[in-house]
Amino acid sequence: xxxxxxxxxxxxxxxxxxxxxxxxxxxxxxxxxxxxxxxxxxxxxxxxxxxxxxxxxxxxxxxxxxxxxxxxxxxxxxxxxxxxxxxxxxxxxxxxxxxxxxxxxxxxxxxxxxxxxxxxxxxxxxxxxxxxxxxxxxxxxxxxxxxxxxxxxxxxxxxxxxxxxxxxxxxxxxxxxxxxxxxxxxxxxxxxxxxxxxxxxxxxxxxxxxxxxxxxxxxxxxxxxxxxxxxxxxxxxxxxxxxxxxxxxxxxxxxxxxxxxxxxxxxxxxxxxx
Ligand SMILES: [Zn+2]
Numbered sequence: 001x002x003x004x005x006x007x008x009x010x011x012x013x014x015x016x017x018x019x020x021x022x023x024x025x026x027x028x029x030x031x032x033x034x035x036x037x038x039x040x041x042x043x044x045x046x047x048x049x050x051x052x053x054x055x056x057x058x059x060x061x062x063x064x065x066x067x068x069x070x071x072x073x074x075x076x077x078x079x080x081x082x083x084x085x086x087x088x089x090x091x092x093x094x095x096x097x098x099x100x101x102x103x104x105x106x107x108x109x110x111x112x113x114x115x116x117x118x119x120x121x122x123x124x125x126x127x128x129x130x131x132x133x134x135x136x137x138x139x140x141x142x143x144x145x146x147x148x149x150x151x152x153x154x155x156x157x158x159x160x161x162x163x164x165x166x167x168x169x170x171x172x173x174x175x176x177x178x179x180x181x182x183x184x185x186x187x188x189x190x191x192x193x194x195x196x197x198x199x200x201x202x203x204x205x206x207x208x209x210x211x212x213x214x215x216x217x218x219x220x221x222x223x224x225x226x227x228x229x230x231x232x233x234x235x236x237x238x239x240x241x242x243x244x245x246x247x248x249x250x251x252x253x254x255x256x257x258x259x260x261x262x263x264x265x266x267x268x269x270x271x272x273x274x
Pocket of ligand 1: 249250251252253254269270271272273
């Protein structure tokens with residue numbers, strides 16, 4: 001599932017190509033992917049300019065010239081792809097946006113969980129209010145003091161599932177939660193109230209460093225993720241525990257273990273994660 005670095009990469013690339021462009025045509029190929037009736041969706045989006053492109057948590061937001069919005073969630077396998085004018089939709093293409101200037105954006109998903117919604121300002125606000133996302137970890141306002149206070153409110157939670165809770169902190173999923181725990185030298189199943197101050201500091205530092213480096217490397221392609229230009233992300237080479245079960249820890253040489261935690265496969269090093 002794309003997490004903050006993957007979605008942020010797509011947003012930056014989208015901005016570089018699609019901001020200020022007019023959507024000359026839109027074709028919905030799968031009614032399940034949109035929140036309105038197909039014709040209605042197409043009519044409301046066609047002819048509008050993409051004024052603004054933003055990310056909040058794992059959600060992509062397009063502000064349209066009509067003061068309406070399109071929001072996208074890629075869920076497990078969704079992709080937003082920049083394609084040439086002559087490109088033909090594939091079986092997994094759900095929506096096609098034709099842009100003025102002979103380019104298209106394909107919204108693809110082989111699993112049919114990803115969605116795009118057309119919303120007015122009220123609908124947009126209602127959506128985000130309901131989601132109640134936690135702070136953005138790469139923002140300056142997310143300081144180590146803020147993080148410590150957030151943790152103090154959740155003393156009995158296990159740390160890794162807590163990091164993946166979008167209402168606690170936005171954008172972290174199964175990959176980066178495991179990597180952050182490894183960075184901090186703490187086991188993913190540790191209960192928050194057992195964490196020492198220096199472990200919390202290290203975890204905070206890990207979250208900031210890992211996410212920024214992953215954005216710099218355009219994400220992790222450990223599954224089907226590719227960026228807006230169809231390229232894989234480079235962070236996979238940096239992974240220390242994710243996907244490395246049975247291999248030697250690069251820090252201490254112990255074999256990386258895998259366990260289930262809150263239903264999700266979770267890797268850690270029994271040697272250097274306490
Ligand atoms: Zn180790």
